Amino acid sequence: MNTLSTGNRLAPALSLAGVGKHFPGPANTFVALDDVSLDVAEGEFVSILGPSGCGKSTLLYMIGGFIPVTAGAILAGGAPVHGPGRDRGVVFQDAALFPWLTVRANIAYGLLEGGMSRKEAALAIDEMLSLVHLDGFADFYPGQLSGGMRQRVAIARTLAYDPSILLMDEPFGALDAYTRSVLQDELLRIHDCRRKTVIFVTHSVDEAVYLSDRVVVLDRSPGRVHSDVPIGLPRPRNRQDLLRDQTYQEHVIALGNTMMEMHANA
Amino acid sequence: MPDSPLSRVYEPAFHYLLATVSLLAIWQAVAGLVQADYLPGPLEVVPRLLEVLGTKELWLALAASLRRLAISFFFALAGGIALGLAIGRSAVVRGLVEPLLALSYPIPKAAILPIVMLWFGAGDISQIFVIATTATLPIIYHTADGSRRVNERLTWAAASMGSSPATCLWRIVLPATLPEIAAGSRTGIMMGLIVMVTAEMIARTDGVGSLLFVHFDMGQNVDMYALILLLGVVGLLLDRLLAWPSRRLTHWAIER
Numbered sequence: 002m003n004t005l006s007t008g009n010r011l012a013p014a015l016s017l018a019g020v021g022k023h024f025p026g027p028a029n030t031f032v033a034l035d036d037v038s039l040d041v042a043e044g045e046f047v048s049i050l051g052p053s054g055c056g057k058s059t060l061l062y063m064i065g066g067f068i069p070v071t072a073g074a075i076l077a078g079g080a081p082v083h084g085p086g087r088d089r090g091v092v093f094q095d096a097a098l099f100p101w102l103t104v105r106a107n108i109a110y111g112l113l114e115g116g117m118s119r120k121e122a123a124l125a126i127d128e129m130l131s132l133v134h135l136d137g138f139a140d141f142y143p144g145q146l147s148g149g150m151r152q153r154v155a156i157a158r159t160l161a162y163d164p165s166i167l168l169m170d171e172p173f174g175a176l177d178a179y180t181r182s183v184l185q186d187e188l189l190r191i192h193d194c195r196r197k198t199v200i201f202v203t204h205s206v207d208e209a210v211y212l213s214d215r216v217v218v219l220d221r222s223p224g225r226v227h228s229d230v231p232i233g234l235p236r237p238r239n240r241q242d243l244l245r246d247q248t249y250q251e252h253v254i255a256l257g258n259t260m261m262e263m264h265a266n267a
Numbered sequence: 268m269p270d271s272p273l274s275r276v277y278e279p280a281f282h283y284l285l286a287t288v289s290l291l292a293i294w295q296a297v298a299g300l301v302q303a304d305y306l307p308g309p310l311e312v313v314p315r316l317l318e319v320l321g322t323k324e325l326w327l328a329l330a331a332s333l334r335r336l337a338i339s340f341f342f343a344l345a346g347g348i349a350l351g352l353a354i355g356r357s358a359v360v361r362g363l364v365e366p367l368l369a370l371s372y373p374i375p376k377a378a379i380l381p382i383v384m385l386w387f388g389a390g391d392i393s394q395i396f397v398i399a400t401t402a403t404l405p406i407i408y409h410t411a412d413g414s415r416r417v418n419e420r421l422t423w424a425a426a427s428m429g430s431s432p433a434t435c436l437w438r439i440v441l442p443a444t445l446p447e448i449a450a451g452s453r454t455g456i457m458m459g460l461i462v463m464v465t466a467e468m469i470a471r472t473d474g475v476g477s478l479l480f481v482h483f484d485m486g487q488n489v490d491m492y493a494l495i496l497l498l499g500v501v502g503l504l505l506d507r508l509l510a511w512p513s514r515r516l517t518h519w520a521i522e523r
Contacts, residue, residue, distance in 0.1 A: 087427070093423075111428035
């Protein structure tokens with residue numbers, strides 16, 4: 002509750018208080034996540050970093066309202082989360098585009114569900130397509146696109162209806178290294194001009210440091226907040242400059258060591 | 268040019284033709300060896316079929332059969348999709364209905380026709396009931412299985428964009444299940460065609476099955492063979508007819 006009454010500071014865009022996920026089994030209860038507390042300010046880009054099996058995707062799905070929490074509470078924009086909502090847009094690793102709809106119709110889905118007219122939607126779709134550099138692909142089906150292009154469409158589909166929080170579940174995890182860095186740069190560019198609150202799940206240290214204002218490291222069995230690292234690198238960011246930046250390098254090394262330790266202890 | 272566009276069209280057509288001609292040749296050879304009036308050869312049957320195609324009697328029978336099959340298939344499709352989705356998406360419905368389905372699947376539906384005729388009489392309703400229950404089972408099974416395996420991230424994505432559970436079912440689960448529904452429909456209509464002929468043979472009101480038994484009673488063997496050949500062709504055409512809308516509705520699944 003102290004998060005809501007911190008005097009002159011703005012209320013957080015997202016607030017997790019003692020969030021847990023327990024799966025009761027026949028013998029003993031499996032604790033996937035335990036006592037995760039976290040405040041995310043509006044416009045902040047926070048990465049959730051952790052080894053596989055630490056429950057970072059589960060945490061994201063609970064913020065999305067797709068699966069219920071078994072302990073604690075999640076507040077988005079000050080309101081308790083009880084299910085999915087248009088304030089929290091998601092981008093999944095597998096893009097999860099509707100394969101029977103064209104790119105245009107995929108992006109239109111969220112706009113029309115929000116009550117926008119087809120005419121307005123058509124304009125918004127064109128704008129989104131040029132934002133993600135996919136002009137000319139409006140009438141393609143997802144099956145005709147590469148993995149990277151599909152992920153661009155997924156980002157466009159979610160940004161189009163303007164949710165205040167963006168939840169990204171290892172969105173670039175399945176892409177090749179080159180496509181991955183191109184999309185990272187585009188995400189940075191989009192974040193610079195749209196300033197969404199972003200929760201970005203990843204297991205890549207470089208990616209987390211490169212993109213984020215803050216990196217929250219989750220440990221596993223049970224999933225708990227291991228550390229919460231402010232990155233403090235200025236924006237807009239440039240990959241070439243950053244790779245030579247000492248602060249960047251130190252974060253990558255420190256977080257890399259943390260990850261190695263967690264793997265060794267597992 | 269093994270992969271030229273021309274050979275892609277002509278090769279299957281050529282195989283089709285080759286298979287048909289070989290089958291007819293074997294049939295003719297066996298018929299020539301046996302030399303019996305219970306096994307006429309295609310040289311006798313095919314001309315007879317063409318002759319029969321000029322009679323009003325045949326077209327009336329065919330029209331009655333196809334009308335019956337179309338009505339049955341409509342109910343089978345509507346009911347099968349609805350029940351299949353309910354089973355696939357609700358654990359409660361699945362638990363209640365699946366044992367009943369498993370029990371009723373192996374029962375030959377033609378075997379219950381006499382009982383159904385006690386309820387509804389020998390007319391159309393009984394026959395349509397039996398054909399529809401036969402055709403709907405594969406549609407139910409395929410729809411249930413397909414809708415159960417829809418990637419949950421698709422429904423999550425839709426829900427996060429504001430779709431209600433009902434909208435998710437209609438706009439996400441149903442289209443995502445279309446490939447399975449199409450597969451179930453093609454099996455269903457064939458099973459429906461088979462049981463339709465049997466039902467018409469038992470009910471003896473009208474239709475191709477009934478006409479077949481009229482020829483049997485009158486010892487017109489060549490006509491019986493001609494009708495059986497015709498049923499094969501009808502089945503083939505029905506399958507092609509269903510393949511067309513299925514391909515249009517599910518092209519996105521093939522291109523992946």
